[in-house]
Amino acid sequence: DEFRFPGQRLVVGVEASPPLKMFRVPGNLNSSALRSFKATIASRLTCRLFSTAPRLLASERDGVDEIDDPDFFDMVLSKYKHAVSLVEERLIDRLRTDSPYLFKTDKERSAHVSGVMKIVRPCNHMLYVSFPLTRDNGELEVIEGYRAQHSQHRRPCKGGIRYAENVTASEVSALAALMTYKCAIVDVPFGGAKAGIKINPANYSVNELEKITRRFAMELAKKRFLGPGVDVPAPDMGTGEREMSWIADTYAMTYGQGDINSHACVTGKPISQGGIHGRVSATGKGLFHALSYFLNDAYFLSKIELTPGFKDKSFVVQGFGNVGMHASRYLHRQGARLIGVMEKDVSLFSLRGMHPKELEDYKLEHGTLKGFPMADETTDDLFAADCDILIPAAGEKQITKRNAGQVKAKIILEGANGPTTPEADKILIANNRLVIPDMYANAGGVTVSYFEWLKNISHVSFGRLLFKYERDSNDYLLESVQQSLEAKFGRSGGPIPITPSEEFKKRMGGASEKDIVHSGLEYTMERSAKQIMSRAHEYDLGLDLRTAAFVAALEKIYIVYRDAGLTFS
Numbered sequence: 001d002e003f004r005f006p007g008q009r010l011v012v013g014v015e016a017s018p019p020l021k022m023f024r025v026p027g028n029l030n031s032s033a034l035r036s037f038k039a040t041i042a043s044r045l046t047c048r049l050f051s052t053a054p055r056l057l058a059s060e061r062d063g064v065d066e067i068d069d070p071d072f073f074d075m076v077l078s079k080y081k082h083a084v085s086l087v088e089e090r091l092i093d094r095l096r097t098d099s100p101y102l103f104k105t106d107k108e109r110s111a112h113v114s115g116v117m118k119i120v121r122p123c124n125h126m127l128y129v130s131f132p133l134t135r136d137n138g139e140l141e142v143i144e145g146y147r148a149q150h151s152q153h154r155r156p157c158k159g160g161i162r163y164a165e166n167v168t169a170s171e172v173s174a175l176a177a178l179m180t181y182k183c184a185i186v187d188v189p190f191g192g193a194k195a196g197i198k199i200n201p202a203n204y205s206v207n208e209l210e211k212i213t214r215r216f217a218m219e220l221a222k223k224r225f226l227g228p229g230v231d232v233p234a235p236d237m238g239t240g241e242r243e244m245s246w247i248a249d250t251y252a253m254t255y256g257q258g259d260i261n262s263h264a265c266v267t268g269k270p271i272s273q274g275g276i277h278g279r280v281s282a283t284g285k286g287l288f289h290a291l292s293y294f295l296n297d298a299y300f301l302s303k304i305e306l307t308p309g310f311k312d313k314s315f316v317v318q319g320f321g322n323v324g325m326h327a328s329r330y331l332h333r334q335g336a337r338l339i340g341v342m343e344k345d346v347s348l349f350s351l352r353g354m355h356p357k358e359l360e361d362y363k364l365e366h367g368t369l370k371g372f373p374m375a376d377e378t379t380d381d382l383f384a385a386d387c388d389i390l391i392p393a394a395g396e397k398q399i400t401k402r403n404a405g406q407v408k409a410k411i412i413l414e415g416a417n418g419p420t421t422p423e424a425d426k427i428l429i430a431n432n433r434l435v436i437p438d439m440y441a442n443a444g445g446v447t448v449s450y451f452e453w454l455k456n457i458s459h460v461s462f463g464r465l466l467f468k469y470e471r472d473s474n475d476y477l478l479e480s481v482q483q484s485l486e487a488k489f490g491r492s493g494g495p496i497p498i499t500p501s502e503e504f505k506k507r508m509g510g511a512s513e514k515d516i517v518h519s520g521l522e523y524t525m526e527r528s529a530k531q532i533m534s535r536a537h538e539y540d541l542g543l544d545l546r547t548a549a550f551v552a553a554l555e556k557i558y559i560v561y562r563d564a565g566l567t568f569s
Contacts, residue, residue, distance in 0.1 A: 083550035150176035159193035160236025167196030228264035264456035284326025286444015316340035319394030392419035
């Protein structure tokens with residue numbers, strides 16, 4: 001095959017070695033060409049690629065450090081391996097004390113724990129699809145997509161669908177793995193999955209996007225990669241309520257016809273299609289809750305020399321989309337000051353602070369933040385801005401070995417998936433920076449997706465059965481208090497007024513679905529934060545919250561495998 005790379009033309013040979021599907025890459029490629037070659041092959045075939053080239057010296061690399069631009073799946077794998085090395089011995093000890101009769105010897109216990117960790121590591125299933133699209137002008141185009149299912153230790157699998165031109169099999173596999181660990185951390189009983197279609201949605205009409213989405217849903221359903229009890233997608237980069245509604249309708253009208261739970265095949269839907277109040281802002285609100293628990297913990301704050309609370313804390317956001325915008329709004333309401341925003345086409349900075357609602361309104365009107373009048377446009381790297389909190393909420397591998405040393409923020413709150421490379425992670429920890437990891441920080445989305453799924457399979461909205469009962473009960477409570485006081489002190493001066501507090505007055509009318517969702521999300525994030533803090537202390541991890549989160553997740557996943565056993569093994 002002939003491949004073209006910037007500044008050079010290379011002809012390379014590929015040797016297939018069935019049935020293992022191992023591909024030998026010639027050893028005469030420089031690092032940039034090798035990565036491009038791997039990406040090209042991986043986009044066509046689901047396989048692992050091995051290079052015969054010796055490791056290049058720094059002087060031989062053409063300006064790109066391989067360590068600084070690692071494969072996304074390898075990023076996840078490196079943290080997984082580190083966590084396994086810490087947790088295995090503890091799991092063996094617990095087997096010895098909690099289940100002494102399950103295995104007779106330490107050798108058997110060790111073999112079982114090690115074996116389960118090996119099962120958890122790989123991605124169980126990867127589906128690659130391609131299908132034709134007739135565009136509005138009559139031209140034919142081939143659309144490519146992936147769906148990865150990392151683990152079925154819990155079912156259904158759960159994970160978003162993203163539309164992006166740079167989607168690869170490796171990226172989708174990595175995101176699916178992160179979803180497995182993310183669900184375990186927040187005690188959502190799903191396995192991890194992820195999907196991606198290799199398109200830029202901005203280049204397609206609404207009619208074309210609907211065709212792509214519905215056809216992709218059919219391809220997933222045909223292969224049992226879609227269904228309320230099998231695999232439940234959600235919105236991700238480039239998708240939203242509209243796309244989820246198309247998927248739900250397509251499944252309900254075809255493979256899900258006759259299934260009363262068919263609309264539970266996907267979450268993140270509009271309310272009219274079975275969606276849930278609070279889902280749109282869930283990831284941003286989850287970020288806020290995640291930050292609040294660590295921003296009020298004396299141990300971690302003393303490590304980074306930061307005062308507690310949100311008041312007067314300055315923060316910078318990369319990516320003012322759904323996640324970054326909602327996170328900014330919640331932080332702003334608590335007294336924090338948004339001083340910097342980084343977007344693809346512009347960066348804004350203002351020491352006075354910017355109002356998130358004004359930014360949102362301007363972007364909705366103009367489609368961009370360029371020209372926003374209440375801040376200065378800048379070409380400075382705002383990752384190095386002098387602030388208290390940095391929120392990368394745009395994409396993977398944004399904080400790398402090259403810029404991690406310049407990060408001045410005391411707290412890095414990961415709104416995106418995989419925004420920090422392993423080498424950058426080490427630098428940040430060494431510089432006493434607290435990284436609140438993606439697999440916990442942005443789990444608000446999957447948590448509320450779980451609530452939506454529960455709503456769909458129970459076929460009743462949260463609060464509907466109890467709303468009036470709770471409201472009447474609160475009225476009767478106040479009336480009872482009033483009658484008791486009047487019986488004791490009399491009514492000579494007229495009825496004794498009973499004035500509820502402001503907080504009680506807000507709740508007197510009963511809990512709405514949104515109230516219940518927000519309460520459930522807050523409780524989930526609080527409980528998970530405590531678990532991560534506990535593992536950080538137990539394993540003496542200091543500021544390494546990512547490893548603490550991995551350890552907490554692996555402990556829970558192991559218990560599921562231990563208690564359930566293995567089918568046909």
